[in-house]
Amino acid sequence: MAFARREHGPPRPALLFLLSILPLLVLFTFSSAAAPPTAASPAALHNNNWAVLVCTSRFWFNYRHMANTLSLYRTVKRLGIPDERIILMLADDMACNPRNNYPAQVFNNENHQLNLYGDNVEVDYRGYEVTVENFLRVLTGRHESSVPRSKRLLSDEGSHILLYMTGHGGDEFLKFQDNEELQSHDLADAVKQMKEKHRFKELLIMVDTCQAATLFSQLQSPGVLAIGSSKKGENSYSHHLDSDIGVSVVDRFTFHTLAFFEKLNMYSNASLNSLFNSYDPSMLLSTAYYRMDLYERALNKVPVTNFFGSVMKTIHTDSAYTGFLAAREVETPLSMRNNILGAAMLQNEASTRRSNIEKMKEAQLRSDGWTVILLQGKNSDTVVMYGLGAMGVLLAISTWLSM
16 A cells, blocks of 8 residues: 555655755755845944943043043044943042132133033042952953942943043053053953953954053954054153143043044944044154054944944834923923924824834734744854754655665
8 A cells, every 4th residue: 555655656766856955945045044134234333332431540630631531431422322331430530629720620622612521421430449450340341249230331242342541651551540550461361351251343442641552462352453642662742731720631642533523423434544544643743553453344444433433223112202291381382382292193193103013014924933933043053953953854754765
């Protein structure tokens, strides 16, 4: 009976051929579907950015180092990086120093038009909290359990991180509060741990100090790009003196960095190459040095906003935000209130329709078991595993039929 049934089916060679190529077709189809897209939108390249900004100097005569750090803080916030993704470390509080003729204010220009301290500065580590130990703990994530999330660098393997440091330094070291030093091998070891723990995808280290380039000499981790304000044997200089404050208020390297970014916004396409080429040795009185042997991408193809800016993901809500309407209700005429409420209702209806459409599409996608695997899997390894399993089963069947 069994042989009679086999004669009525397809010829054995054709059946064996189909069974032999079926596992390959299954594996190829689902591996291709699970593969990530090769191209990404420009916005997607910089929506997971972090910044660690460090001023390592105490004492009033180092006013410019705090101004440097606060200037970079203001710049990255303006370009889209939120406070919860910025770790700000200030070794001293110049704003409250009794020598400050402008209490609670810090300036980086003698015209005093821009108060860097402002109302929206969130300092994570202040004063004696700024130590080499705490700095290395921030980078490596080795915190005590009592340290709040606001003081942690919660980056991941897809993050772009900007690390900016300013203070007094020398050959392969950076001083912290004139009390201790960060050595070049300390920095290299911390970066190596970060890479091993998947804490960044790309890291840009920017240092404004004397002999800044020597701090990068021990780096070996891939994906790291470094730039310093001066080469070995060179000093970094201040830009100008504020006669009212009595000290220099900004360093030359940071001043020209700020001048470059003042012309940009978070959607600008200016490249890292254009930033690095903007440093004129005759203006800096030193030679800006950058190390890129550990960095894979060409600098002219990397926007500066990959490190200095961020485009945050937008979350659509089902209802309008009523807090703004309530705040304006007291001072808004009745006719304008009706218009605002009408617009809010229309926006609410549109958001609801978009939400329903997205839910329907997602339900349709999840109706297929393989699609669930593709949506939930972080890479193609899961699908490859299933494909290999199916190949083994079908190979066993084909072997049995050939006997």
